[in-house]
Amino acid sequence: MTFLDKTVLDEAVLSEATAGDYLELLKPRVMSLVVFTAFVGMVAAPVTLNPFVAIVAILSIAIGAGASGALNMWYDADIDAVMSRTASRPVPAGRILPQQALAFGLVLSALSVMTLGVFVNWVAGAGLAFTIFFYAVVYTMWLKRWTPQNIVIGGAAGSFPPMIGWAAATGSISLESVILFLIIFLWTPPHFWALALFKSGDYARAGVPMMPNVAGEASTKRQIFAYSVVLAVVGVLPWVLDYAGAAYGVAAAALGLGFVWYAWAVLMMPADDRAMRPAKALFGYSLLYLFAIFAIYLADSVVERIVTGAAA
Amino acid sequence: MSVMDIETVKPTEAQKKARRSRNIAIALALGAFVVLVYVVSIVKLGSAVLVRPL
Structure with a gap:
């Protein structure tokens, strides 16, 4: 020793x-x-x-x-x-x-x-x-x-x-799994930028170039909204392409509309709003959204399997 | 120099407790991995586990 x-x-x-x-x-x-x-x-x-x-x-x-x-x-x-x-x-x-x-x-x-x-x-x-x-x-x-x-x-x-x-x-x-990839991929920017908006001081101190520190809050809010709209559309794709049933389609559309609505509130947030409640609300909702849309996709595919299994 | 004179590092109570916690975790993880390898071998190979070219 x-x-x-x-x-x-x-x-x-x-x-x-x-x-x-x-x-x-x-x-x-x-x-x-x-x-x-x-x-x-x-x-x-x-x-x-x-x-x-x-x-x-x-x-x-x-x-x-x-x-x-x-x-x-x-x-x-x-x-x-x-x-x-x-x-x-x-x-x-x-x-x-x-x-x-x-x-x-x-x-x-x-x-x-x-x-x-x-x-x-x-x-x-x-x-x-x-x-x-x-x-x-x-x-x-x-x-x-x-x-x-x-x-x-x-x-x-x-x-x-x-x-x-x-x-x-x-x-x-397969294309089906690529769409699942896309849902998370498009979900990530609005999710993290919502966080970055109300934690921008943290990221600036650490020298991490998050969008609000580099492009400004106004631009970040616009980009959050744009990604949210595309996400809402891609979220419905599994139903459009017949990978999932109508129940999934309706639920995904409703969840997507909710996402766009929260993103809209962030877009409309006044520049002098330092409490940033809409950004915090979007961050919270985004977590719920991802769990919910995947849970519904799961339920849809399990039900589909049971129904086809019973028919066969 | 007798054995008693050798300078050794004495762990504190907190260090001993932490080490014990790490040891238990490693033991559990290792045990779980052994069980996993065993079960998957049986599942994937079944009775063919002993069938191999000699």
């Missing part, structure tokens, strides 16, 4: 990080959305997986998503430290060392991709690997600090899970 520098030991071995701190590195709340959308993609697919294999697929996707979260927290510890929303994360708070978060993220990435590839199929495995790469490298290291389009392009990472779920079941990609 005396051969080692005591300060190195204090830091590396004698950690006060609990299992809960490591769990926090996996961004459990983001993970829950990933698990849910991947599950919907998997169940909506025309091939039914063995339930145990399905559990392995969901578990692998969840761990892979968590691993990319850990890699993000390793790389972003410097900016997380200066933002109120993220300052208490394990790395900026000093409970976990950056290199420990990095190792944790890398090991879980490899393990989750291998597990998904070997036990389910390699299309899904490759999709998960690409998603982790896209989130950790393309978004976190490259886009986030460079361009206000960061979350627009980076949003692709969060949009892949239903496609991975679909690929886990079918071993392929």
Whole structure:
């Protein structure tokens, strides 16, 4: 023991990080959305997986998503430290060392991709690997600090899970799973820009070029509205293309109209409104929207399967 | 120099508690992974688990 520098030991071995701190590195709340959308993609697919294999697929996707979260927290510890929303994360708070978060993220990435590839199929495995790469490298290291389009392009990472779920079941990609991708992809900018509007001070302090800091609030509000309109239209597409029934179509249209209505309130928000209630309301509604539209899609496809099963 | 003289690092109570929590989590995760590999092997291969070219 005396051969080692005591300060190195204090830091590396004698950690006060609990299992809960490591769990926090996996961004459990983001993970829950990933698990849910991947599950919907998997169940909506025309091939039914063995339930145990399905559990392995969901578990692998969840761990892979968590691993990319850990890699993000390793790389972003410097900016997380200066933002109120993220300052208490394990790395900026000093409970976990950056290199420990990095190792944790890398090991879980490899393990989750291998597990998904070997036990389910390699299309899904490759999709998960690409998603982790896209989130950790393309978004976190490259886009986030460079361009206000960061979350627009980076949003692709969060949009892949239903496609991975679909690929886990079918071993392929289809237009249906691409539309599920598009729904999350178009949802991401209004969701994050609503947050960025009322947290713009945080992002400015951290030097992250979010849209309100770069293009101004007025432009951000217009872009939120534009994305919301396109999202509302794409949300109905599964029904138009006959992938989902009329019940889904009606629900998706209503949810989309609600989204546009909240986005309109943000667009009409006076420039001197610092409380930004409409932006906070849109942020809250956007979370509800995504859960609801995927839940209805799931219910629709399950009902469809039961009905066709009964007819056959 | 006797064994007693060797300088070692003494973990504090908080460090011991944290280490125990991490150890339990690793044990559970490892156990779950072993069960998972076992179950999926049976599910995917079934009785063919022993059928292999010699």
